[in-house]
Amino acid sequence: MNELLKIENLHANVGEKEILKGLNLEIKKGETHVIMGPNGSGKSTLANVILNNPVYTKTAGNIEFEGENINNLKTDEIARKGIFMSFQSPEEIPGISVMNFLKYAKNKTTGQPVKVFQFKEEIAKNMEELKMNASYINRNLNVGFSGGEKKKTEILQMLTLQPKLAILDETDSGLDVDAIRIVSKGIKMFSNENNATLIITHGTKILKELDVDYVHILVNGQIVTTKGGELAKEIEENGYAQYIS
């Protein structure tokens, strides 16, 4: 089965306010999707609702993952099904090193013991690719990291946990050109025909080196247009004006 994520008529609120207003989205294995849209259109809400962040309430619609309804699963259960989210502002977790956290999370998501030696080698290799200083592996997770290092650490987590679907929520925001290039390199390293990526972004720089299959424009809680990668270029030039009625 190629179908990974299928969202039908999704409505979601934060408090009394409706943010998602009948959203539909399908993602298959091997695909790279991009969601763009003006501020407040519901992009980050979508990522959070897929992972069932309790801040949001789903009021209607369905989210299926590999054919299974995941509407009512808890966040950790959804993560164990193979969905990963890279956070816009990753949390700082004192008291646990990056290495120990990766080991712990790998063990929790797979339910398998981690083969330590091989695991460490793989992480060291990935850190090198992401141009991360090796000393970060022993630092407390995200504590005192710069914005760029936090985002790279999110990508490192993605590469380590090997989810089936990676959702990147504004991973490129606030990054300089070099850091954006490294992040998109990480996404390229991750992507293969058995997984998929959903990139939520404001900008188009991150997309330059990626093979994007679909770009969706999200306006006012609904996807109003879906096209191929060329749509991103068009948005960069003309903005969202034509999609806002």
Add this chain to the structure above:
Amino acid sequence: MKTDIEEINRNIYDIKNKDEYDFKIKKGLTKEIIEEISKQKNDPEWMREIRLKALETYNKLELPTWGPDLSELNMDDIATYVRPKTKMTDNWDDVPDDIKNTFDRLGIPEAEKRSLAGVGAQYDSEVVYHSMKKELLEQGVIYTDMESAVRDYPEIVKEHFMKCVPMSNHKFVALHAAVWSGGSFVYVPKGVKVEIPLQSYFRLNSPESGQFEHTLIIVEEGASLHFIEGCSAPKYNKVNLHAGCVELYVKDNAYLRYSTIENWSKNMMNLNTKRAIVGKNAQIDWVSGSFGSHISMLYPMSVLNGEGAKTEYTGISFAGKNQNLDTGFKVIHNAPNTSSVVNSKSISKNGGICTYRALTKINENAKGSKCSVSCESLMLDDISRSDTIPVNDIRNDDIEFSHEAKIGKISDKTIFYLMSRGISEEDAKAMIVRGFAYPISKELPVEYAVEMNNLINLELEGSIG
């Protein structure tokens, strides 16, 4: 079900031995009882007089009118002296099996082999084991039980005993001076640096009894020491009392680090008094972890008497159901250019109460002194409580003073972040609490840091509603 979990949680601490003893004084507090304790302990006359005077003082003093309610404590129900069925030894093999097994389970002999320069172990009212590495002995370091110190070093003890903490300080100090038994005496001669810690472990096995150990440490000029104390007891249904007293003398240019991990059972009233007098350019650092007890009132105090004296207090307390932990730190800046740094954290859950109560006094003469206080509290649910009650008495302008207090709950954002990595809510909370405690746990000796993390995990098990 909940109760079962909590019982299992404390596993190694809760294994109680039969209440066997060589001698147990009858319950209560009378002149006859004090005389009898004094006789049983072969006190010299001067010590007998101190005890009797202390009893008079005790009878005159009132219970504190602030802090946790102590009305559950009835001295008529407490036996103040319980002598275990053994004599003190420096050879583990000579310690009776049931007592030895208790300390084995707590990892004491293992820790001695691995990372300590000396160990003392007290069981009920008496020290049953004491030993120290030969090198320290050769350097003139003394580490022994208090009774031996009274016998062998009467002049030093007389000069210092109940002088740092006067018996009139409060009712339970007076009680302590009247019935004290056991504890440790350490003397580090001038210039001697004790590189590896000494550790005393206090275990109260006997029900409806009290432990009143006295710790007296003198670190002479330019010398240094790290002293660790650990305490635990199995749980009984009736109240047990701990009213120890710690007197520390840190002379000019000396350094002392005093670490405590207290894991008393949850029927314990822990009314302990600790104080250090600190000389010129000397430093006392307190590291304190309070996990156990039903009620604790514990406020270590540093008296910075010498110019340039320093103190740091690093403390954490963790209060669960039926626990009221009233802890804090007192400092008196009594000389120019002295400094104090406080870093206190507390965690409360299941209706537990944590209070940080502090006194900072900066005298007229303490020009150029610095004091910085940071208190953080974490409440794991809506029924638990946390409070910060600082009293600042500052009597000169030429100082730097900062106080920062934060009371918070576990962030839902952080829980969501961790859960998005496949970590369950319960594990996520434990990870956050460990992270909160981390700045303190990293200051603890490594075995204790591990023990503290285990305690946090166990305490949080099944606590997610």
